[in-house]
Amino acid sequence: MIPPDAPNQAPQVALRAKTTIAAGSYWWGAGGFTDPDSTSWTYRVDYGDGAGPQPLELTAGQLKLEHVFTSAGDYTVVLTVTDDKGASGSAQVLVHVTDPVPxxxxxxxxxxxxxxxxxxxxxxxxxxxxxxxxxxxxxxxxxxxxxxxxxxxxxxx
Structure with missing residues (x-):
């Protein structure tokens, strides 16, 4: 048990994902986190393609990321979890998007x-x-x- 006067710890976030896909195809990732000193969290994902951070829902104990990158390039996907005490933790993955078959x-x-x-x-x-x-x-x-x-x-x- 964590003492009540202990400083808040940031969530520890992990992210698994495909790292190379063709533009226009479906990309997926899965995130998880640990945070023993909090009771509720919010989740946001930034796919790195200019849309900015978007809210995400916890589904069956997992953070499921789904996106379609429309242009070739390298995109940094960042998953951020913020606990009810204001501490945040993040994980990121670099996604390389190639030109599709024309x-x-x-x-x-x-x-x-x-x-x-x-x-x-x-x-x-x-x-x-x-x-x-x-x-x-x-x-x-x-x-x-x-x-x-x-x-x-x-x-x-």
Missing amino acids: LRLKAPVAVAKVGEPVALTASFTDLDGRGDTHTATWAIGGQQVPGRWPSTTARAR
Whole structure:
């Protein structure tokens, strides 16, 4: 038991997390703390991406951190626990966010008779949202066919 006149001790905070992710993907972390001389606490997390500290809730005895970093870079995530007597403790982790694969192409499978025209269409999503310029080229039977907006027509071989 801690004597009633003992000085308040700051919470001891720990943080476990993924340290490398691709921009736009889901990041998670888990925090915990010990503080034997207090009875209630508040929790805040700063993801280091400019939004500032945000309140956090204790869930099943654990502090669950969830975030999506939208841009590549290095971000320092800081978890802070403050006890009912005003003492705070923090833990931090450096998260390295990489550029994602620039796009994902989705194209339907086409089956056609030999000599019959085939309309080739596809769509993609630019995952990093930078407004990049994209060029499409179809490879058909080893021959390169440039893409045109909104579709490309080729003859089946």
